[in-house]
Amino acid sequence: MERLIELDKELFLYLNGLGSEPWDAFWMFMTDKWSSIPLYVFLLILCLRTLKWKNTLVLLVCVAAMIGATDQLANAFKYGFERLRPCHDETIIPFMRLVKSYCGGKFGYFSAHASNSLAVVTFFSILLYKNFKWLPFLLVVWGLSVAYSRIYIGVHFPLDIITGICIGMLLGWLFSKLYLLAVNYLFKEK
Numbered sequence: 001m002e003r004l005i006e007l008d009k010e011l012f013l014y015l016n017g018l019g020s021e022p023w024d025a026f027w028m029f030m031t032d033k034w035s036s037i038p039l040y041v042f043l044l045i046l047c048l049r050t051l052k053w054k055n056t057l058v059l060l061v062c063v064a065a066m067i068g069a070t071d072q073l074a075n076a077f078k079y080g081f082e083r084l085r086p087c088h089d090e091t092i093i094p095f096m097r098l099v100k101s102y103c104g105g106k107f108g109y110f111s112a113h114a115s116n117s118l119a120v121v122t123f124f125s126i127l128l129y130k131n132f133k134w135l136p137f138l139l140v141v142w143g144l145s146v147a148y149s150r151i152y153i154g155v156h157f158p159l160d161i162i163t164g165i166c167i168g169m170l171l172g173w174l175f176s177k178l179y180l181l182a183v184n185y186l187f188k189e190k
Helices: 002-017 021-031 033-081 112-128 135-152 158-187
Strands: none
Touching (some): 002 135
């Protein structure tokens, strides 16, 4: 396990070290939760056009529950594992770039940003693929960019991101199935 953690730190320092000031603003934009609002509005419009309003209301409840689940699970892991964020790890602070003006909470395993974004990617890719074949590609690019931004700005290790991606994909899949069950139960022909 120690060797894996050392490799994770080395990979973090390499990926974080690829950054440069001209790109900092872009990656800070990608990591900002408010920058995704236009994408969410776009997805809402696609859902209203494709799923109609009743199903979209159920979808919004499922998405809210999904984001709540990924956030709470990330918090449980952070305080359960107590793995320091890179920007709180004294062994690597002198060698890394912290792009943000502050580091954030003390612990970072696993990344809620990565988990939330990949949950959204998976959920909407499954539900809207039939009507919009190009949508998963767009969402994957966005989701992986958000996830990578956390390494770039210096607040998560790669394993934090990989774990967040995996958990997000799992929860996105699970909540897409729950959505389909709910819609079939609520609106089935009687």
